[in-house]
Amino acid sequence: MSAASGPLPSLDDRVVVVTGAGQGLGEATARTIAVLGGAVVVLDCDPGAAERVAGEIAESGARTLAVTADVADEPSMEAAAARVAERFGRVDGLVANAGVISWTPVEELDVAEWDRVMAINARGLFLGAKHFGPHMLARRSGSVVTVSSVAGTVPEARSGAYSVSKAAAIMFARQLAVEWGPRGIRSNAVSPGIMRTPMAERFNSDPEALRRRLEMIASRRIGDPAEVGAVIAFLLSDAASFVNGQNLEVDGGMMQMLIDILPRPGVPEVRT
Numbered sequence: 001m002s003a004a005s006g007p008l009p010s011l012d013d014r015v016v017v018v019t020g021a022g023q024g025l026g027e028a029t030a031r032t033i034a035v036l037g038g039a040v041v042v043l044d045c046d047p048g049a050a051e052r053v054a055g056e057i058a059e060s061g062a063r064t065l066a067v068t069a070d071v072a073d074e075p076s077m078e079a080a081a082a083r084v085a086e087r088f089g090r091v092d093g094l095v096a097n098a099g100v101i102s103w104t105p106v107e108e109l110d111v112a113e114w115d116r117v118m119a120i121n122a123r124g125l126f127l128g129a130k131h132f133g134p135h136m137l138a139r140r141s142g143s144v145v146t147v148s149s150v151a152g153t154v155p156e157a158r159s160g161a162y163s164v165s166k167a168a169a170i171m172f173a174r175q176l177a178v179e180w181g182p183r184g185i186r187s188n189a190v191s192p193g194i195m196r197t198p199m200a201e202r203f204n205s206d207p208e209a210l211r212r213r214l215e216m217i218a219s220r221r222i223g224d225p226a227e228v229g230a231v232i233a234f235l236l237s238d239a240a241s242f243v244n245g246q247n248l249e250v251d252g253g254m255m256q257m258l259i260d261i262l263p264r265p266g267v268p269e270v271r272t
Contacts, residue, residue, distance in 0.1 A: 009234055009237035010036055011233060012038070013037065015093070016092060018033065021050065023044075025195065025225045031229065032230060045098070071098045071123075077130075090135055091132050092141070092142050092236075093144070093236045095236070096124065098120060098121075102116075102159060102161050106160040117165055118164070121166065137184075137185060141185070142185045144186070145187075146188075147228075148169035152189075153249075173246075174245045175187075186240070188245065188247070188248065189247040190231055190232055192251065193249065193251025217257070219252035227250060
């Protein structure tokens with residue numbers, strides 16, 4: 001995965017922690033941060049994935065650190081924050097991206113699976129902010145970006161725990177904006193739509209599913225993780241200095257397509 005092309009803001013000399021950076025959106029975001037001059041902490045529960053991404057970023061000359069941690073486990077995140085502080089001495093940004101999905105209808109969802117999804121997708125946001133946030137608060141400067149999903153705004157059928165956890169990501173970003181905004185920290189959420197990530201590729205690889213998906217996206221294409229990384233980089237940068245408490249949908253216009261896909265007898269259908 002490569003960083004998005006085109007003009008992007010500078011992240012020179014900033015230290016940014018990206019959770020779940022071993023693949024997908026997190027990896028693309030970590031690479032974008034490095035291209036823009038930032039030092040990036042590649043945090044992932046998979047040590048091999050974290051080392052791979054950090055190693056490839058380091059080859060470009062960027063400063064980076066691979067950290068293995070479980071975002072749902074407080075001692076693990078506390079230790080991760082200590083490692084980052086020891087290496088860089090500061091934190092300027094946090095991208096709380098780590099997440100999992102569960103395809104289980106509510107009536108079939110057991111407590112253990114609910115707790116697993118909520119622990120990673122929601123508790124992980126809290127623990128990231130709790131242990132990396134104080135570094136930003138001490139300097140009265142920084143930016144937090146939580147990675148939600150369009151499913152955090154519109155519920156996704158048969159994934160009750162996932163949609164609820166992603167709604168929490170949006171509200172947590174707003175909560176931090178209210179509590180930390182007066183102390184110099186901005187906090188925003190990003191809600192990706194349909195992306196080419198390992199989590200979604202089994203759907204995109206089915207020709208009929210892909211055709212139907214494209215019809216539901218105004219831009220008529222699947223998004224690239226680097227495009228999400230570019231938006232996150234904007235939110236981390238001074239270019240977004242007055243953007244706080246927002247949820248930015250990066251979905252190619254998918255969330256605007258409801259009326260267009262409804263049957264409307266007698267109205268000419270336009271498809272391109």
